[in-house]
Amino acid sequence: MKPLVAAGTAGAASLALVAGLWLAVSGSDGSPSADAASLPTGPVVNTSLGLPTPTGDPELPGIRGLAPASGTxxxxxxxxxxxxxxxxxxxxxxxxxxxxxxxxxxxxxxxxxxxxxxxxxxxxxxxxxxxxxxxxxxxxxxxxxxxxxxxxxxxxxxxxxxxxxxxxxxxxxxxx
Amino acid sequence: MHPRMRTAALAALALVGATSSTLVATPHASANADDGIKNVIYLLGDGMGRTQVSAARQRYHGADGELSMEKLGTTGQVATYAVQKNSGQPGAADFSPNYVTDSSSAATAWASGVKTYNNANGIDAKATITPTLMELAHAAGLATGNVSTAEITDATPAGQMSHTLQRACQGPNYVEASCQLPEVTGGSPLATDDLRVTPIADQIATNQTADVILGGGLSRFDAANKATLEGNGYTVLSDPGTQTVANKTQLAAVPADAGKVFALFSKGNMTIEKYKRENPGEPEAQEPTVADMTTKAIEVLKAKSDASGKGFYLQVEGALIDKRSHANDAAQTLEETKAFDDAVKVAYDFAKQDGHTLVIVTADHECAGFNIIEKGSFTNAEAAAPPANNDGKNTSNPSRPSSGAKDAVRSHDFINDGGAGQTDVKNFAPATFGTVDQGPNYTSLDGTANGALWLTYLSGNHTGADVPIFSYGAGSELLDGEIDNTDLFDIVGSALGVRPTIPLPADPTVTVTATPAPGKVATALGITGPTLVKPLVTVTYRITASKVPNGGKVVIKDNGKVVKTVLVSAGRASAALRLARGTHRLAASYAGSSKTLPSSTPTLTVVARR
Structure with missing residues (x-):
């Protein structure tokens, strides 16, 4: 069963920014239901949340200034x-x-x-x-x-x- | 059938009958009809298999008692299997199952209606994002809540609020090894701004999928998350910037009209009830129970729902059942199951009073092969050798020369005896417990041979057994048999009005089709059976045939074509049908005789799908 199709996200290895999902509702035979129009069609998930893009794995504060003694x-x-x-x-x-x-x-x-x-x-x-x-x-x-x-x-x-x-x-x- | 459910079922049937379409996408207003469902409270006991439920019942309510979840009225079971990475969905040529699921795959199944691989979260097994029920509900204007005693970024709550290649991508930071999974993204890592490698904490803090967020896991969030949450209108009780957790007093003070609440009560998973009970002076004792959180979540969501005129969707997870089962900690498995059941009672009491709420209680998977053995017996793990007969063809001729006897090295004292049995890591003896059947001081029997409840574990990991499902309210009729965990997506979505409406089963009330004529007796037929079935799986439909004589022929038609003829015996008949994928309109009819009038049933609409 794969009732919801997210246009623009299928095959989403390279995701472009999608403002929202177009929801097509499948009937029991897999064809779109005639009633799909009455279901939510607004944004559901976005492929980007506008957050700062990570540039790498996290650092820990103080790592550069710790200065442990030799051998410790x-x-x-x-x-x-x-x-x-x-x-x-x-x-x-x-x-x-x-x-x-x-x-x-x-x-x-x-x-x-x-x-x-x-x-x-x-x-x-x-x-x-x-x-x-x-x-x-x-x-x-x-x-x-x-x-x-x-x-x-x-x-x-x-x-x-x-x-x-x-x-x-x-x-x-x-x-x- | 519970009387209230029968009423609701009839109302829903009338609604369906007025449309002539099986999958009727009713606007949400239709789902809010007087006898309809507005709200769904979906409660998960993580790792809570059938034995966890039975043992908790026996311990706290006795053999003849009931947990709250067992009082809901409708009981079924759920298949939980997952799939391998890059697998297709069931029925596809590249479908590749994995019989034992983890929590993230299971959560994705009910939240998004797809099978996925263990470790995936809100995506299918080929890494395609799958919208969740909570996202759909939020988009439709329903109030939404997500409660867990685990970290709120953990698999079960995250399955509704985020989409990641790996469940371990929880935050507070992006970590390549925890977030990327090239083997499902074409061999290459995704760009680091891709949603699927965005830490779950960041997704939760940003996307507003849940209005009420209560649980543990403050360490996953940072100061930026707090600013985002507050900017989105949340009342933030716990401060990720200073890592200051919220407490139950603060939670209780949250006004019903708060609208949006974010409160995490521990840095990691929340604390087991036993520790809180035995250490009332410790900070952990100030954490609310899962019942406390459920109470507040319902209060806030109800107020928001009343204000908007729309319903609400609340998910509640009792996560520590699984955590303690992994540890083979039977005592806390039982106590956490009871704590979860207290939350079920909160939801059940609300639903009974509200009249527009479907309550579903189930699990994502069983954990650790929990078993109740007879007092005085022992398991194979305790035995010097397994039972002798392993040849099912000839049980009088054992294929092993001797039977299994208990091995004193592998089993000596009960593992919850507080002494040698507990400290010996190679001791496989059961944990024993007193039960309320043994009197008011039953806990004094724990860890002794006099405890009536003897419990064992198979492993420290999940198992592939089906899990129970209990439900109350209109729509629960769809949950009284064997379902797949992905079916919950459509069933819950239907109840919320965010997925096509699934018709409820026809009521067995018979239909009289003719007025009695002189010399002839009026007859009446009814047909009942599941309305949501798997394709080509044999399902039995029951016919009630009032006044039809023994041997009377009842014809079953599917979409107008005769598919079966059955004979009536003692006013009843049954028809075993294997329905192909699609929509079926079943009706039974009796042609009458020289002494009886003909009759027929209303149409029973059945959907057969994976």
Whole structure:
């Protein structure tokens, strides 16, 4: 059943701004009903809401000015810090390693992004990298839901040898 | 049939009879007729399968009791399957089902009438945007509300108010990995201003689809969202900029004529009732219950509806049933089901008083394979081996040499005993509970062998079982059998007047077609059965044949052509029909005899569709 046809949105891989949807009501045989005219035809959804266009993944405040001491790992505040704990977060010059346990939910993790900042020996910010959790392809893991995940944020190749300290924070977390 | 529903059904039948068209797109004013439906309150117990309902009934109302949802009068069941990414719709050559749905696919099914893949939200499986019922209702001028104990950006509420490739694209920011899904958009990511990769929080704050927005998830919103909401006329009780949540006192103070309200009571999902009850001094205890939110939502929507002369559409989700089922937390599964049922009572009480409200209570899917086992028994997960007979052809010759006995390692103490049974992660023993049948101190039996209610889980994930559906009010007649979750789009849309009207079933009241003549007895026929069926699925229609003698022939015609002849026995007959896709006008007639007069039924209009 596909009773509503959104003109201008079908095949909407490249969506143009559409002021509203023209709603064609299908009868039981799939043909348009003669009564369609009496149903709502005004705007229902727009393909753009006029919001600022994102230019990339989110930053975390303070990442550039944190200046952790060489060999240490600093922590960045994020919007979901009341939903998880981290353990064993270390930085070995090549990557940031750690484990994160969600404390607010026990259902599957759908999305999780860790943002890491990297700093030179003088505490100057030199760059950043991200790690995204990838849920299982079919959407459900076998076995009991596991809210703990290990993460690794590798130092970008161009920063190798310069990164002496790191910081990290969680920019996104969604549970099923 | 409930008496009030019968009255409403007759009124609707008369309306249909006056039009001669099956899918009658009545203007909304017609749906507001004296005996018609103006409002729909659609309540979802997330993850609430049949066992969750039965167990909550037994726990809190006893074996002979009823939950409020079970008092609604009409009961059916809903198939919930999803489809794979890029699948066509059922019947299409590229249709590819997925038997176990998630909440977003299920929400899209009832909100937009299409099957989609797990993780999709307000789009079909090929990423085409599909308008939702709440959008249609809003566009038609109805008041709209969306209530959830989850984050308001979570799958169920989001399914009515947003369109995203991934349900995880919730906000407050665009995150490529959570928002894009190139495998359904031709291999390339979409432009970042495309609606389908716009964070759900931004969509909700901007599109005004719901007038009343109550729930959790303040962390998904930011200061810009607050400004947008206030600019659109919302009373904003919670401040996304400072992440200050609202509370139940503030909610109670919202005036009925507020019009538009945005109030989130927690940063994430709302808090389970048990924690609030046991920690009255904690901030979480100031969160309203789902019943509190439903009460206020109805109050505000009713006032707005009265002012506009149009109806309202309210969706309410009891989300924590699913959250606790994932955790195999039977105690909270039961308590959250009860809390949800309290919200159902609010809606039901309103509908009984209002007389123009259809109440629907259902679920998106079952969660975790919840089961009630007999007291003293055990499950396969507790056994050293499954039962011996796995050869259905010859049960006297077991294909395994021994039967399953309980394994003391896999099962020792009840998992809700507060001790060893609870802490051993490899313990598969059931959770046990007392019930009201066991006396006023029944909760003291929880976690003991004396509890009458023994509960187990199959897994920590969703299952593919059909879910129950309960309903009250005119239109509930369409929900008393097996339906697909996508059918709810048309059924609810019909009740709201934003989709073509689906005629209600004919009343079984017989039609007398002739005045008694000397020596002949008047007869009368009636025909009843579902008016919304799946194509080529056998459905039984029942014939009442007053005064027709045993063996009397009743002819069934479909669109004027004879399709079946059945014989009357004890004043009744039945006809099993397989109807092709399309509209069917069924009528039964009796030709009479030397002793009886002929009679026929009114036309019963039936729609057969996927």
């Amino acid at each position: 790992v600093g922590r960045l505040a994020g919007p979901f810090d009341d939903r998880f704990v981290t353990r064993g977060v270390t930085f070995d010059g090549r990557a940031l390693h750690g484990s994160l346990t969600v404390t607010s939910d026990v259902s599957e993790i759908l999305a999780l992004q860790v943002l890491a900042g990297f700093y030179d020996a003088d505490g100057r910010f030199v760059g950043q990298a991200r790690w995204d959790f990838r849920p299982p392809e079919e959407g459900h893991e076998e076995g009991h839901p596991d809210e703990s995940v290990d993460f690794v944020v590798e130092v970008p190749a161009k920063l190798r040898g310069r990164a002496a300290a790191a910081s990290y924070g969680v920019t996104n977390l969604v549970n099923e």
